[in-house]
Amino acid sequence: MGAPAVADRLELARGLLRRMEDRSAAVRPAPESDGRVLPVAEPLARLLPGGGLRRGSTVALPPASAATSLLFALLAEASAGGAWAAVVGRPGLGLVAAAEAGVRLERLALVPEPGPDLMAVTVALLDGMDVVAVAGAERAGVRAAERQRLAARARQRGAVLVALGAWPGADLELSCADVGWRGLGAGAGRLAARQVRVRVHGRGLAPGGRSAGLLLPAPGGAVAAAPDAEVVVPHIEKVAG
Amino acid sequence: MSAVDAPNGAVAPVRASSGEPGGATRVLALWSPDWPVTAAAMAAHVPPHRPAAVVVANRVLACSAVARAQGVRRGLRRREAQARCPDLAVLDRDPDRDARAFEPVVAAVEELAPGVEVVRPGLVALAAQGPVSWFGGEQEAAEVLVDQVAARTGVESQVGVADGLFAAVLAARRALAVAPGDTPAFLAPLGVEELDREPDVDRSELIGLLRRLGLRSLGAFARLDAEDVASRFGADAVHCHRLARGLDPRPPVRRTPPEELAVEVELDPPVDRVDAAAFAARGLAERLHRTLASHGLSCTRLGVAAQTVGGEELHRIWRCAEPLTPAGTVDRVRWQLDAWLTRRRRSGDVPAEADGAVARLRLVPEETVTAGALQLGLWGDVGEARERAGRALVRVQALLGPEAVVTAVLVGGRDPAEQVRFVPWGDDRDLGLPAPAPGSDERPSRPMEPDEHAVRTKSAERTWASSGPLVAPAGWPEDVVRRTGRTSAAELPEAERMRTTNRRRRVPAPRPPAGRATPHEPPPSWPGRLPAPSPATVPPQPLPAELTAADGSPVLLRAPDLLYGLPAAVAVDGGELRQVLGWAGPWPVRQRWWAAGSAEASRLQVGLHDGEALLLLHREGRWWVIGEYD
Numbered sequence: 001m002g003a004p005a006v007a008d009r010l011e012l013a014r015g016l017l018r019r020m021e022d023r024s025a026a027v028r029p030a031p032e033s034d035g036r037v038l039p040v041a042e043p044l045a046r047l048l049p050g051g052g053l054r055r056g057s058t059v060a061l062p063p064a065s066a067a068t069s070l071l072f073a074l075l076a077e078a079s080a081g082g083a084w085a086a087v088v089g090r091p092g093l094g095l096v097a098a099a100e101a102g103v104r105l106e107r108l109a110l111v112p113e114p115g116p117d118l119m120a121v122t123v124a125l126l127d128g129m130d131v132v133a134v135a136g137a138e139r140a141g142v143r144a145a146e147r148q149r150l151a152a153r154a155r156q157r158g159a160v161l162v163a164l165g166a167w168p169g170a171d172l173e174l175s176c177a178d179v180g181w182r183g184l185g186a187g188a189g190r191l192a193a194r195q196v197r198v199r200v201h202g203r204g205l206a207p208g209g210r211s212a213g214l215l216l217p218a219p220g221g222a223v224a225a226a227p228d229a230e231v232v233v234p235h236i237e238k239v240a241g
Numbered sequence: 242m243s244a245v246d247a248p249n250g251a252v253a254p255v256r257a258s259s260g261e262p263g264g265a266t267r268v269l270a271l272w273s274p275d276w277p278v279t280a281a282a283m284a285a286h287v288p289p290h291r292p293a294a295v296v297v298a299n300r301v302l303a304c305s306a307v308a309r310a311q312g313v314r315r316g317l318r319r320r321e322a323q324a325r326c327p328d329l330a331v332l333d334r335d336p337d338r339d340a341r342a343f344e345p346v347v348a349a350v351e352e353l354a355p356g357v358e359v360v361r362p363g364l365v366a367l368a369a370q371g372p373v374s375w376f377g378g379e380q381e382a383a384e385v386l387v388d389q390v391a392a393r394t395g396v397e398s399q400v401g402v403a404d405g406l407f408a409a410v411l412a413a414r415r416a417l418a419v420a421p422g423d424t425p426a427f428l429a430p431l432g433v434e435e436l437d438r439e440p441d442v443d444r445s446e447l448i449g450l451l452r453r454l455g456l457r458s459l460g461a462f463a464r465l466d467a468e469d470v471a472s473r474f475g476a477d478a479v480h481c482h483r484l485a486r487g488l489d490p491r492p493p494v495r496r497t498p499p500e501e502l503a504v505e506v507e508l509d510p511p512v513d514r515v516d517a518a519a520f521a522a523r524g525l526a527e528r529l530h531r532t533l534a535s536h537g538l539s540c541t542r543l544g545v546a547a548q549t550v551g552g553e554e555l556h557r558i559w560r561c562a563e564p565l566t567p568a569g570t571v572d573r574v575r576w577q578l579d580a581w582l583t584r585r586r587r588s589g590d591v592p593a594e595a596d597g598a599v600a601r602l603r604l605v606p607e608e609t610v611t612a613g614a615l616q617l618g619l620w621g622d623v624g625e626a627r628e629r630a631g632r633a634l635v636r637v638q639a640l641l642g643p644e645a646v647v648t649a650v651l652v653g654g655r656d657p658a659e660q661v662r663f664v665p666w667g668d669d670r671d672l673g674l675p676a677p678a679p680g681s682d683e684r685p686s687r688p689m690e691p692d693e694h695a696v697r698t699k700s701a702e703r704t705w706a707s708s709g710p711l712v713a714p715a716g717w718p719e720d721v722v723r724r725t726g727r728t729s730a731a732e733l734p735e736a737e738r739m740r741t742t743n744r745r746r747r748v749p750a751p752r753p754p755a756g757r758a759t760p761h762e763p764p765p766s767w768p769g770r771l772p773a774p775s776p777a778t779v780p781p782q783p784l785p786a787e788l789t790a791a792d793g794s795p796v797l798l799r800a801p802d803l804l805y806g807l808p809a810a811v812a813v814d815g816g817e818l819r820q821v822l823g824w825a826g827p828w829p830v831r832q833r834w835w836a837a838g839s840a841e842a843s844r845l846q847v848g849l850h851d852g853e854a855l856l857l858l859h860r861e862g863r864w865w866v867i868g869e870y871d
Contacts, residue, residue: 065852068777068871084630094868095649095661096775105649109634109666112781113645121637128633130626179852181870184823186807191774191825191846191854191870221773 012036015158038078038130038160041102043214043225045077048172049204053078053131056155060163060170065179066196067164069097069216071133073223074162074174076102083107083130088122089114090135090164100221119146126153126161135164144168172202176216193219195226267369267421268406269379271350271386272413273343273398276363277303280342281332293330294322302334337515339363340576341583347557349393350386358542358560362576366409366560369402379418403427406560407484411435424487429460436481447478459485502536503605504529511550511598515579520643521602522574523667524635529604530567536609539564544605545577550598555581558607574604634666643667655770655830656844657779657856657868769830771844776856776868783865784814786857788821788847798859801829801843811847811855813866820850827859 015036037052045051053059053074061067075085075098084107087093091112099105109129114121118140125132132154137147147169154161163170176196183192193215201209218224273279277295282305287293292308294301296319304313304322311326323329339362350365351357354372357365369379376382383400390398401412403419408428412419419427433451436459437444456462463485470482483489506525512518533539541564546556559573578599638646647663650670654660664670788796790806799805804827810818826845842860844867849855856868 065871066777072777082626084626086634092779092781094657094775094777094779096651096657096779097777098649099651100773100775105651106670107630108648109630110647110649110663111637111641111645112647114641117640120640124636124640125633127636128629128631130630181823181848181852181854184825184846184848184854186823187804187825189823189825190772191848193774194852194854194870196852217774219773221775 036158038083039081041073041077041223043212043223044073044198047174047198047200047210047212049202053160054171055130055158055160057171058151058154058161058163058167058169059172059174060165060167062166062173062175063164064175064177066176066194066216068094069101069194069223070174070176070198071162071164072098072101072103073216075108075131075133076222078131079103079107084109084128085131085133086111086125086129087133088125088135089118089137089140090133097217097221101217102222114140116140118142119150122150122161123153126150126157126159129159131160131162133162133164137163137167138165170202171204172200174198174200178213193217267373267402267404268366268409269369269372269382269386269400269402270360270364270366270406270409270413271390271398271400272410273346273363273390273396274414275303275305276343277334277339278305278308278332279396280339280362281335282330283342284335284338285330285332287330287332291330292326292328293332295332295334296322297334336362336572337576337579341580344580344584345394346390346396346398349390352393353386353389356558358558360406360410360560364410364413366406369409373402383418404487405484405489408487410438425460425463428485428487429458429463431459432457433459433462433485435459436484442477444477444481447474447481450474463487502529502532502538502609503603504532505601505603507601508599511600512578513582513598515575515582516643518578518582518599518602519571519575520638520667522578523571525602525604526567526570526574529570529606533606533609538606538609540570540606540609541565542606542608543570543573544603544607545574546603546605547578547581547599548601548603550600564610570604574602578602631666638666653767655767655832656858657771657775660770661779769828769832771828771846771856774870776870778869778871780866780869783858783867786814786855786864786866787812788845788857788864789818797862798827798843801831801841802827804845808845808847811849811857811864813855819853821847822850823848 036055037050038055039045040048040052059074061070071087079085080102085103086109088111090110093110093112095105095108098108109125111121111125118134118137119142122132122134134150142150147167150161151169153159167173176198178195178197180195181191181193182195183189194217195213196216197211197213198216199209199211213226215224215226278293281287281295282289282293289305290307292305292311292313294304294308294313296302299319301313301315301317301319301322303315308322308326308329311329313322313326313329317325319331323331343359343362347357347359347365350367354367354375356371357367360366369382372382372386373379376385379402383402386400387398390396399413399416401409401415401417401419403409403412403417404421404424408419408424411431412427417427433456434448437448451457451462456465462482465482467479467482471479504525506521506528508521512521529540541561543559543561543565544556545559546554548554557577559577561569565573582597582599634646643665646666648666648670650662650664651660652662788808789810789812790796791809794806796804796806796808808821808824810820812818824845824847827843828845829841829843831841840861842858845857845859845864847855847857854870855866856870858865858867
């Protein structure tokens with residue numbers, strides 16, 4: 001019990017120290033600089049470099065089916081562990097589904113209609129929240145320079161920026177394919193679970209990325225490994241950093 | 242009555258001498274019985290002869306005397322109360338409305354006696370010496386005040402006079418004047434549960450302990466040694482012990498706080514809306530508490546002062562039995578501003594609309610005590626992460642308005658949209674309250690929804706469902722906790738539970754009469770609620786959809802649970818046709834059949850070829866998309 005706890009605290013302290021140094025030196029640090037990772041539910045964690053959401057990184061969830069469920073699945077574990085999350089510019093979020101996925105609603109702030117202040121709102125939230133999800137950036141006309149500014153802010157603050165929608169330059173990109181629902185018949189049954197193949201591309205991963213079959217959501221609403229899932233890792237290579 | 246026209250200044254010098262430190266001061270308390278019911282009945286135009294009760298989470302919180310005569314009691318379930326008294330008018334709880342409606346009463350008392358302090362809506366206290374010597378006796382003063390309140394506002398009230406606020410309140414409940422020095426004798430035969438009448442503080446644990454120890458009356462408790470009480474029962478019990486002995490709860494080291502403790506904010510632009518005022522109040526209250534905490538003080542009497550654009554100065558003192566928490570301060574400031582703003586709007590004597598707006602707001606701690614253990618409760622329970630997140634969210638609120646940042650609370654309901662209620666950040670997430678409680682009729686509403694009839698019924702139903710206490714089942718919190726966090730309140734970590742007991746409760750849960758075990762209530766079930774997984778996207782307004790069979794003919798309902806044909810394709814909101822791979826349902830929903838305007842509906846889940854699935858609702862001959870599983 002003692003040794004890992006000490007190691008954790010040491011790691012935490014180092015991360016903080018590095019962050020302070022980075023900030024004072026105004027050097028653009030690598031996304032891994034923080035040394036801390038927000039936990040993610042186990043079946044997804046196996047797909048992510050570092051086994052979770054790296055603080056300071058930017059994650060994109062391009063518009064595809066199951067993107068919202070994927071967002072909830074990413075948030076759930078961190079939220080249960082005490083992290084604060086915010087979702088900007090996304091009205092109509094199914095919060096019952098979020099709760100079923102394991103997101104703690106009391107730590108999930110919503111800014112459904114930021115209007116023209118999307119940038120200002122996101123910057124303000126990155127200061128205080130652990131995860132900030134932004135939707136509608138394209139609609140609000142967020143340009144490349146502003147995207148970089150947000151990413152830099154997230155890096156500096158040790159927050160995770162999740163973009164719902166296209167986000168060129170993101171550290172990671174998660175998407176779902178081969179989506180199929182289980183439990184539905186012709187006038188019988190009910191929606192029970194959805195089998196998807198989650199693909200992850202980005203920094204820290206091989207060019208081919210990783211993918212795995214998951215149940216998103218599984219019958220209870222949370223994420224689970226598909227019964228016949230195996231992590232497909234084209235060729236594992238050691239990536240520096 | 243010449244006394245009515247008495248200049249206030251004539252009484253003031255007498256009162257000034259009454260506040261000096263020393264023995265417990267003579268306090269006159271004016272109490273209006275069952276204030277929540279009175280206020281709610283006035284707002285709902287329920288005639289006084291009709292029995293009425295305020296119900297929170299299916300339990301009676303307060304009832305009128307007429308209802309009490311018919312067997313309605315505090316803590317009763319709504320169903321049982323209605324069974325005992327079929328004519329009962331069931332009203333919602335709304336602390337803002339209570340405070341707003343009480344302002345005229347305070348103003349009426351203030352016409353006769355200065356230095357009026359509001360303890361809570363329904364109860365004011367003032368130093369007795371002034372009015373008593375002016376009107377020539379306690380009996381006379383009480384009569385004049387009760388007459389004045391009844392004449393000006395039509396509200397019934399009772400007056401009690403005793404040494405100290407606690408005894409005066411108890412005397413007011415019994416309409417007694419306790420002779421000077423007789424207070425301990427007056428208190429002695431009363432039950433210990435009288436210590437737990439303050440809605441802000443929960444002392445049920447201490448009361449239960451005392452009863453189990455056989456200390457059933459205040460006199461028995463008072464006979465204990467103060468040292469023994471301090472060493473065995475803790476700090477709060479020491480306060481209670483002092484109360485039981487007829488002393489001031491805190492040693493009288495009343496000093497006038499230095500001027501710099503007062504905080505002030507200039508409101509630019511001036512605030513004339515209640516929600517905006519509440520937002521300003523929150524920031525100011527936090528500043529006040531930071532200032533007080535840095536001096537190691539907390540506040541037991543709060544002066545709220547405002548200056549309107551028209552130059553009018555408004556001032557009111559709120560007195561509290563317990564030191565104020567930031568949340569308590571915000572509540573009181575909000576109530577006061579609400580009362581002022583509403584009064585001005587109603588009276589119509591405002592020359593121009595803008596003149597009534599509040600331009601400057603000032604909080605003055607009129608009386609402070611050393612913070613002691615309260616300081617921990619103020620900030621100790623606030624985690625660093627929470628504080629950081631809170632600051633960021635308040636910044637966003639400053640940018641977009643207080644309503645723009647929300648958190649969701651799960652409530653009972655069947656459709657996905659019904660089950661969620663949004664609470665602006667900083668407001669109470671407690672479900673006992675009807676959600677957008679503060680002056681929902683005055684605050685500008687959200688953008689209106691499309692004019693289409695069916696959409697409107699749907700949305701009306703939704704807002705109704707999300708704010709109406711009628712659908713609010715008992716025991717929500719358990720249900721919600723079970724659904725969200727998978728830990729119930731009892732399983733909370735020690736620190737959390739400490740927090741909930743340490744912090745003062747903001748919403749007094751209706752408690753059954755002391756001494757009886759709380760009946761265990763199973764969490765409510767919502768038969769017909771779709772099981773998990775729920776749709777990840779819930780359109781803010783239902784989208785119209787066309788469900789068609791293979792030959793292109795529309796698929797509608799023959800009976801609530803029978804489709805006309807086999808669905809083959811669906812088009813959402815006039816979009817392209819998407820192939821339907823499978824479907825489940827239709828499941829009829831019959832709810833609120835007792836309310837006018839509610840239509841029968843059926844739900845259908847359809848799976849589409851592109852991997853998406855939709856939750857459709859059939860209502861009034863059309864299909865609507867009420868959820869997307871994406």
